[in-house]
Structures are given as C-alpha cells and as structure tokens.
Amino acid sequence: MPPGRIRHGTGLARDGLPYAPGLLSRDSRLDSAHTLGMGAVRDDDRVRRIGGWSLAVLTLFLFATVPFSLAGGVMDRPEVVGQGVDLWLGLIVAAFALSGAALIQLRPRNWIGWLLVVSGLLQVTNLAADAYATRALTDPDQSLPLGLAAAWLASWTWFPSLLLPAIVLPPLYPTGRPASAFWSWHVRLSLVGVGLAVLAVATGQGGVDDTVRGTQLPWDAPTWWVWLVGLPAVVLLISTAAVTVVGTLVRAIRAKTPERQQLLWLLSVVAAMVATVFTEYRVLFGITYGLVPVAVTIGVLRYRLLGIEVALRRTLxxxxxxxxxxxxxxxxxxxxxxxxxxxxxxxxxxxxxxxxxxxxxxxxxxxxxxxxxxxxRADPLTLVDRVGAGLEVEHDDPVASMLEAVASAAGTTYAVVRDLEGRVVAEVGLAGGAGLDLPLRHRGVQLGTLTIGPRQGSARVTEQDLRLVTALAPHLAVVVGAARLSEELARERTRVTTATLAERDRLRRDLHDGLGPSLAGIALGLQAASAAHRSDPDAVPDLLDRTRAEAEVAVSEIRRVLDGLRPTSLDLRGLEGAVRDTASSLGMGHPGGPAFYLKTDALPLLPPQVEEAAFRIVAESLTNVARHSAADHCAVRLARANGDLRVLVSDDGRGLSPGAGSGHGLDSMRRRAADVGGNLLVEPANPHGTLVTAVLPLDLQSAARRGRPSP
Known part of the structure; x- marks a missing residue:
C-alpha cells in the first residue's frame, strides 16, 4: 500500500465526546497517589511511563528505518507503482508518539495517551513495513526475508491508526474514561467495529499490491467471508462514527466549564485540519494533522493556560x-x-x-x-438572578443554601463561609487546589470571610471566576448578616423569656412567703381590735400597736421585693449595655468623672440569676468607686474561665481604709455571689486602688450540688 494512503482518509481522525468532572477528580486522585506514599500505585505508574516512552522511542526508530529501506533508488524500479514517502510525515508520527508519551508521563492512567502512542506506532508500522516490503520484493537477489509479510502488514495497519483516534478516542476525551454507561458501550462497539474492519482488510487481497505491482497473498478469502465480516464492520463503523460526531456537538453545546472549552478547543483544531484536506498543499495538511495530538494533549493538561477561550471566541x-x-x-x-x-x-x-x-x-x-x-458565564446577570432567586425561597439553613448557589454559579469545587473567629458557618464541596479568601461585608460591618476553590481540573481560581464571586459576595453577605441577626434575636428572646419567668417565680415566692403572711396578720389584728372594742376597750391600743408594727413589716417587705426586682436595663440592653448605662449614670466616662473601660469576652447565654448577680455586684462596685474612691480610672472585665463567669472591677483610687470594716454594700455583694453558689474577694489593687473579683458559676445545678462556698 502506498504511503499516500495514510495521508488520505485522516481528515475525520478527531472528534470529542462526553466528559464527567467526577471522573476527572477520580483520575486526578489516582494520578496524585505518588504524593501520598502509595508504593504499589507508584510502581505501577512508573511501569506505565516507561512503557509509554519505550513505544514512542520505538515509533521514532521505525520511522528512521524508512530512508534506509528506500535508499538506492528503490522507488524508481519498474515494479514499483507508489510515489515514495515524504519525510515530513515524520512530523505526524513524532507528534502522535511524543504527545502520547508526554500525556502518559503526566497522566499515566489516562487512556488517551496510550491511544495516541498506539496510533503513531501503527502509522509508522505502515510506513516502515511498506518501505521494507518495497525493497525486499524488488531486489533482484531476493536476499531480504519476509517481504510478503511486510507488505501484508502494511496493507492493514493504516486502518486502525485512523479509526482509533477518530472513533474510540473522542468518547474518552479528556478524562481517559467514558463519561457514562452509554459511552462505555459505544467504546466497546467501536472497538468491535474496528476489529472486524481490520480482520476484513487483513484477510483479503486488499491493498497488498498498492506499492509493488503483482504482489498477492498466498490465500484468497471467499466472498461469503467478506460479507460475513465486512458488512457488520461497515454498519458498526458508520453508526459509531455518526454517534461520535453528533455526540461531540451535543456535548459542546450542553457542557459546562471547563468541559465546554476543552471540546471546543478540540473541535476548532479538527475543523482547521479538515479544511486543509481539500487543498492541494499536502504539507499544510500534514502540519494541521500533526497538531491534532498536540491539541489533545493540551486540552487534557494545560487547556486553561493558553488563553483557549480567547482564541475560540475570536476564531468562531x-x-x-x-x-x-x-x-x-x-x-x-x-x-x-x-x-x-x-x-x-x-x-x-x-x-x-x-x-x-x-x-x-x-x-x-x-x-x-x-x-x-x-x-x-457569558451573561453574568443570569447568574446573579439565579442566586438572587434563592433569597425568595424558605430554607432551613439559608446561608448553606445561598453558598451552594454561589458555588454552583461560579463553578468552584468548594466554598466555605467562616465568621470573624474562624468558625465554619457553612461549607460546600471538598477542599482542593489553591483557594482565595474574600471578605464578607454588609453595611460597612465585617461579617466573616468567603473562601472559594478553583474549578474542576484547575489548580487555582481564575481572574474571571474571582470577579464573578466578588459580584455575588454581597448577596451572600446579606444572607449571612440576616442569619446572624436572627440568631442574636433568638438568643435575646430566650434570655428575656427565661429572665421573665425566673423573675415571676421569685415574685410569687416572695409574695407568698413574705408579704402574704404580713397582710394576713394585719387583717387578723384589725379583726381582733374590732372585737376588743366591744368587750375590752382597754386592750385596743395594744392590738393597734401590734397591727401597726405588722404593717411596717409589710411595707419593708414590699420595699424588699421592689428592690429585688430584675433591673429593666438588663432586659433592654443586656449585661454589657446595663453596665455601661450604670457607669454613665454615675458620671464615669464624662468630663469631671473617672475614665471608664469595659472589656467583655464572648459570653454564652447567662442564667438570669447569674446575670442579675453579676450586674448587682458591678453596680455596687461602681457606686463605691464613684462615691468613695476618688479614682481617675475604673475598669470592668467580664470573662469566662473554667465554666465560671469572672467579674473584675478595679480602680486606681485611695483604696480600702486599713481599719475599715465590712459595710452594707460589701455584705450585699458577697450575699449576691453566695446566692448563686459563687464567691467574692475584695483586695487592694497594685499600686493603689481596689480590686473586686467575683466568681459566679454558670452551671447553677452543679454549684448547688457542690454546696455554697463561705463568703
């Protein structure tokens, strides 16, 4: 067969087919197993790489034998009917062999590299065998052996070298594996069709005499054999080729990034090659055909680094x-x-x-x-509208739902929202590749950070994806801010409800145990005085005196209950706000008064009794500072340590008098601390002033089981 057979009929050598991102990630994990210390996988991949490069070297070696086989004017002999071999065909052979070997080196488990190498090897086998057969069959002395076998080998090796890239390779592009069960069966049927076609060509006389006139095989296949093998081969090849072409176009239209760009890149290169088939410049066709395996390799490995999108858009x-x-x-x-x-x-x-x-x-x-x-991505407003539509739907976790919409619109492999403390608020996907952090701000307030990963198959986030996510981040920030406000509102509602119920229970106990008996005693005293007024008028003054004393006790009890009511500022402003309001009412932080500092850690939801006790202790301490210490500075610290609430109030005033005893205010603070199972310590500050330290347990039940510490 003449070498020209290779140059003709290769115009349909490339088309692409389905690609699944999930398969790419699986393939990437297998290929990256070297870095994970998997010895068996590493050894297996090393064998694959060595095998790929060995086939590439063999391909180049076989092509190097072609000039030696045709040296000495072999093509000018009378029996030869071929036109010779153009040495520029070596560019095609080298392109297939080296591109396939490079792809095997970087993706040893991607079958596309092997198909490229095998295709190049079959092409060069056709060239080398045809050249050797031409010399062996035309030498006068017939000294070279296996000339007829070489002619037979050259008569059919060209066929699979064209069919494998044209029909079998596209369904595997770019992952090296079929994208679905349908394409898996398509590959199987394509291989069956190629095998039957090769069998039909190899068993018939075919083109064995294309180069040397009169060459014939020692057998002649019967007609029924040609129909039995050839007809199914033709049906399978035509049908699978049609599915390949149509499937590639459909995939290119329906696919998402980066599959869309990879397929369009391949189709553009194939279209350029097909356009050169109809020109008279054979070298131009050879160059474009040799670029096909290079384009396949680039599409699998480095499609995003070469500005393929720009080239495709301008070309199309x-x-x-x-x-x-x-x-x-x-x-x-x-x-x-x-x-x-x-x-x-x-x-x-x-x-x-x-x-x-x-x-x-x-x-x-x-x-x-x-x-x-x-x-x-061609219309960013579509993506923004799709993300914004998520705000109109009710979700159990709106942040996670919104984050998933943003990640889907941007095509990222993963996305994470973290609050200001670094805690994960919502997470989508699995981390992989170099991520980028974007701040989430709403109404000028920093709410946290958004971390996005690259697209599937990319090592880093592209500038276009970054711009898109930056445009969508404010929408996500609104949802994050709304979710945070909802959580704060729920916590505040729970706190106020719990405090109100606790205050109601305390009032019920105080009225029942204190004021109720006092009022009942007053009623009985008045009833006794009324009865004594008729029977023993002299006893009335004593009864009225005792009734008046009982009334005074009731008044005192009412005042005690009123004094023990939970401060309204706690319900309205919380502990931190109530402390600030108290300090401000005492003149702290204002001109002429001591400077005031308040530092509060992130506190959990405090039990109402603990919150009220802490406030009363701080309020009494601030009152003492404002009235007695003559301090220039006063600081309050509310912190959580070892399951307790630590309250520290310090000033730089004159401090405690050496001979001063415990006053009513200090006793009141110690009692309030002891009532919730805590303790209070008052000591001199360094270098001067007073330091009040209260330790209040946050778990009141555990504190009750341990017993109250002594004041």
Whole structure:
C-alpha cells in the first residue's frame, strides 16, 4: 500500500465526546497517589511511563528505518507503482508518539495517551513495513526475508491508526474514561467495529499490491467471508462514527466549564485540519494533522493556560464574519456585474450591503459565540438572578443554601463561609487546589470571610471566576448578616423569656412567703381590735400597736421585693449595655468623672440569676468607686474561665481604709455571689486602688450540688 494512503482518509481522525468532572477528580486522585506514599500505585505508574516512552522511542526508530529501506533508488524500479514517502510525515508520527508519551508521563492512567502512542506506532508500522516490503520484493537477489509479510502488514495497519483516534478516542476525551454507561458501550462497539474492519482488510487481497505491482497473498478469502465480516464492520463503523460526531456537538453545546472549552478547543483544531484536506498543499495538511495530538494533549493538561477561550471566541467570531463578507461581496459583485459590467458600482453596492450587515450580524454572532464558549458565564446577570432567586425561597439553613448557589454559579469545587473567629458557618464541596479568601461585608460591618476553590481540573481560581464571586459576595453577605441577626434575636428572646419567668417565680415566692403572711396578720389584728372594742376597750391600743408594727413589716417587705426586682436595663440592653448605662449614670466616662473601660469576652447565654448577680455586684462596685474612691480610672472585665463567669472591677483610687470594716454594700455583694453558689474577694489593687473579683458559676445545678462556698 502506498504511503499516500495514510495521508488520505485522516481528515475525520478527531472528534470529542462526553466528559464527567467526577471522573476527572477520580483520575486526578489516582494520578496524585505518588504524593501520598502509595508504593504499589507508584510502581505501577512508573511501569506505565516507561512503557509509554519505550513505544514512542520505538515509533521514532521505525520511522528512521524508512530512508534506509528506500535508499538506492528503490522507488524508481519498474515494479514499483507508489510515489515514495515524504519525510515530513515524520512530523505526524513524532507528534502522535511524543504527545502520547508526554500525556502518559503526566497522566499515566489516562487512556488517551496510550491511544495516541498506539496510533503513531501503527502509522509508522505502515510506513516502515511498506518501505521494507518495497525493497525486499524488488531486489533482484531476493536476499531480504519476509517481504510478503511486510507488505501484508502494511496493507492493514493504516486502518486502525485512523479509526482509533477518530472513533474510540473522542468518547474518552479528556478524562481517559467514558463519561457514562452509554459511552462505555459505544467504546466497546467501536472497538468491535474496528476489529472486524481490520480482520476484513487483513484477510483479503486488499491493498497488498498498492506499492509493488503483482504482489498477492498466498490465500484468497471467499466472498461469503467478506460479507460475513465486512458488512457488520461497515454498519458498526458508520453508526459509531455518526454517534461520535453528533455526540461531540451535543456535548459542546450542553457542557459546562471547563468541559465546554476543552471540546471546543478540540473541535476548532479538527475543523482547521479538515479544511486543509481539500487543498492541494499536502504539507499544510500534514502540519494541521500533526497538531491534532498536540491539541489533545493540551486540552487534557494545560487547556486553561493558553488563553483557549480567547482564541475560540475570536476564531468562531471572525471566521464566519470573513466568510460572510467574502460571499456577500463576491455574490453581489458577480450579480451586479451583469447589469453594470463597467465601473465601480457593483463593488460599491456590495460594500454598502456588507457595511449594513456586518454590525448587526457581528453583534448577534458574538452573543451566540459567547454562549457557546462560555455558557452561563457569558451573561453574568443570569447568574446573579439565579442566586438572587434563592433569597425568595424558605430554607432551613439559608446561608448553606445561598453558598451552594454561589458555588454552583461560579463553578468552584468548594466554598466555605467562616465568621470573624474562624468558625465554619457553612461549607460546600471538598477542599482542593489553591483557594482565595474574600471578605464578607454588609453595611460597612465585617461579617466573616468567603473562601472559594478553583474549578474542576484547575489548580487555582481564575481572574474571571474571582470577579464573578466578588459580584455575588454581597448577596451572600446579606444572607449571612440576616442569619446572624436572627440568631442574636433568638438568643435575646430566650434570655428575656427565661429572665421573665425566673423573675415571676421569685415574685410569687416572695409574695407568698413574705408579704402574704404580713397582710394576713394585719387583717387578723384589725379583726381582733374590732372585737376588743366591744368587750375590752382597754386592750385596743395594744392590738393597734401590734397591727401597726405588722404593717411596717409589710411595707419593708414590699420595699424588699421592689428592690429585688430584675433591673429593666438588663432586659433592654443586656449585661454589657446595663453596665455601661450604670457607669454613665454615675458620671464615669464624662468630663469631671473617672475614665471608664469595659472589656467583655464572648459570653454564652447567662442564667438570669447569674446575670442579675453579676450586674448587682458591678453596680455596687461602681457606686463605691464613684462615691468613695476618688479614682481617675475604673475598669470592668467580664470573662469566662473554667465554666465560671469572672467579674473584675478595679480602680486606681485611695483604696480600702486599713481599719475599715465590712459595710452594707460589701455584705450585699458577697450575699449576691453566695446566692448563686459563687464567691467574692475584695483586695487592694497594685499600686493603689481596689480590686473586686467575683466568681459566679454558670452551671447553677452543679454549684448547688457542690454546696455554697463561705463568703
């Protein structure tokens, strides 16, 4: 068979088919197992790499034998009918062999590299075997052996070298594995079709005499054999080739980034190659055909580094526009030239029509090209509208739902929202690749950070994806802020409800145990005085005196109950706000008063008794500082340590008098601390002043079991 057989019929050597991101991640995990210390996988991949490069070296070696086989004017012998071998075919062979070996080196478990290497090996086998057979069969002395076997080998090896890349490889692009069960069966049927076709060609006389006239095989296949093997082969090859072409186009239209860009990149290169089939420049076709395996390798490994999207968009835009302009000018000029054979009128009229058509057509075509190449990213407002639609739907976890919508719109592999303390608020996907952090702000307040990962198959976040996520981040910040406000509102509602119920229970106990008996005693005293007024008037004054004393006790009890009511500021402002209001009412932080400092840690929801006791202790301490210490500075610290609430109030005033005893205020603070199972310590501050330290347990039940510490 002449080497020209290889150059013809290779125009349909490339088309692409389905790709699943999940398969890519699986393949990547297998390929990256070297870094995880998996010895068996590492050894297996090393064997694959060595095998790939060995086949590539063998391919180049076989091509190097072609000039030696044809040396000495072999192609000029009378029996030879071929045209010889163009050495530029080595570019095609080397492109397939080296591209496949490089792909095996970087992705040893991706079958695309093996298909490229095998395809190059089959092509060079055809060339080398054909060249050797030409010399062996035409040498006068017939000294070279196996000439007929080499001619037979050359008669069919060209066939699978074209069919494998054209039909079998596209369904595996770019992951090296079929994207679904359908494409898995498609690959199996394609291999069966290729095998039957090779069997039909190899068992028939076929093209064994394409190079040396009169060459025949020692057997002749019967007609029924050709029909039995050849007809199913033709049916399978035509059907699978049609599915390959249609499937590639459908995948390119429906796919998402980066699959869409990979498929369009491949289709663009194949289209350029097909366009050169119909030219008379064989070298140009050889160059474009040799670029196909290079494009396949780039599409699998480095598709995002070479600006493929830009090249695709410009190619798909300007090539149709150029053809449109050429067709319009050529057609109108030819038509008008018949009416006006002389003068520039036909050209001017055609130019005017082109000028009117180009702008609207170019605008429409640009929109279509952007949708084809970029998909949803071509219209960022669509993505924003889709994310915004999530705000109108009720969700159990709105932050997680919104984060998932943002990650889906941007195509990232993972996304995480963290609060200001670094705690994870919501998380989508699995971390992989280099992520980027974006601040989440709403109404000028920092709410946390959004961390996004790269797209599937990318090592880092692209600038375009970063701009898109930056545009969507404010929408996510609104949801994060609303969720935080909802949580704060729920906590505040729980706190106020719990405090109100506790205060109601305390009032019920105080009224029942204290004021109730006192009022009942007053009623009994008045009833006794009324009865004594009739029977023993002299006893009335004593009864009235005792009743008056009971009334005074009731008044004192009422005052005690009122004094023990929970401060309203605690319910309205919380512990921190109530402390600030108390300090401000005592003149602290104002001109002429001591400077005031308050530092509060992130506190949990405090039990109402503990919260009220802490406030009473701080309020009494601040009152003492304002009235007695003559301090210039006063500081309050509310912290959580070892399951307790620690309250510290310090000032730089004159401190405690050496001979001063415990006053009513200090006793009141110690009692309030002891009532909740805590303790209080008053000591001199360094270098001067007073330090009040109260330790109040947050778990009142545990404190009750341990027993109250002594004041």
């Amino acid at each position: 835009l300007y090539v149709p526009l150029t053809l449109l302009v050429a067709l319009v000018i050529g057609g109108l000029t030819a038509a008008l030239a018949r009416l006006v054979p002389e003068g520039p009128l036909p050209l001017l009229a055609a130019s005017a029509v082109v000028a009117l058509l180009v702008i609207p057509v170019a605008k429409r075509l640009r929109t279509l090209v952007d949708r084809l190449v970029l998909g949803e």
